[in-house]
Amino acid sequence: LAKTTQPISMDSYEGQEVNITCSHNNIATNDYITWYQQFPSQGPRFIIQGYKTKVTNEVASLFIPADRKSSTLSLPRVSLSDTAVYYCLALSSNDYKLSFGAGTTVTVRA
Amino acid sequence: DTAVSQTPKYLVTQMGNDKSIKCEQNLGHDTMYWYKQDSKKFLKIMFSYNNKELIINETVPNRFSPKSPDKAHLNLHINSLELGDSAVYFCASSSETSGGADNNEQFFGPGTRLTVL
Numbered sequence: 513l514a515k516t517t518q519p520i521s522m523d524s525y526e527g528q529e530v531n532i533t534c535s536h537n538n539i540a541t542n543d544y545i546t547w548y549q550q551f552p553s554q555g556p557r558f559i560i561q562g563y564k565t566k567v568t569n570e571v572a573s574l575f576i577p578a579d580r581k582s583s584t585l586s587l588p589r590v591s592l593s594d595t596a597v598y599y600c601l602a603l604s605s606n607d608y609k610l611s612f613g614a615g616t617t618v619t620v621r622a
Numbered sequence: 623d624t625a626v627s628q629t630p631k632y633l634v635t636q637m638g639n640d641k642s643i644k645c646e647q648n649l650g651h652d653t654m655y656w657y658k659q660d661s662k663k664f665l666k667i668m669f670s671y672n673n674k675e676l677i678i679n680e681t682v683p684n685r686f687s688p689k690s691p692d693k694a695h696l697n698l699h700i701n702s703l704e705l706g707d708s709a710v711y712f713c714a715s716s717s718e719t720s721g722g723a724d725n726n727e728q729f730f731g732p733g734t735r736l737t738v739l
Binding site for chain 1: 626657659662663664665670680712714730731732733
């Protein structure tokens with residue numbers, strides 16, 4: 513698995529946009545950028561995946577520049593319930609063995 | 623209906639005991655996994671089964687033995703529990719054609735917090 517680096521923590525307030533940048537300098541050609549979210553006392557939950565440019569779903573947007581050496585997960589207008597740990601992974605089609613680092617702890621305050 | 627369920631949610635036991643954790647998924651998936659998450663939130667895979675057959679067996683002590691009676695169930699039995707086994711254990715599942723990139727999605731259970739005293 514390509515190594516990824518992301519900030520340990522981020523603080524925000526309700527209604528703000530939160531952007532989490534993930535670095536993956538050694539990403540392989542066939543790797544996809546994948547993000548999971550984990551609430552306290554729950555299992556991780558897949559939120560978004562992309563290969564290049566921009567992907568958007570009902571939860572988040574994922575921006576991947578042309579060189580693919582980094583990516584940014586954007587959470588629009590966060591609420592208190594978005595407080596969680598967010599994990600960035602670079603996965604190929606054969607990567608069934610997920611491995612999470614410490615992730616980014618996002619804390620949303622009122 | 624819960625997609626991936628685990629029992630028990632909490633397990634407190636003494637060193638040296640043997641315990642089991644059960645996992646069931648009702649998603650019709652062919653592949654199931656066991657992960658261990660430590661106190662620093664690092665999550666690592668332990669085992670994976672596809673259609674009841676073991677396909678991933680990471681470097682895990684042989685005190686840990688998974689069993690898959692059918693593709694909807696993957697149980698984890700742990701012998702001679704040690705202090706270092708204390709962690710949260712997650713079961714997950716994915717369809718045979720996903721789990722990797724391009725529609726990579728694994729569905730996790732709520733976790734079992736194991737505390738060994």
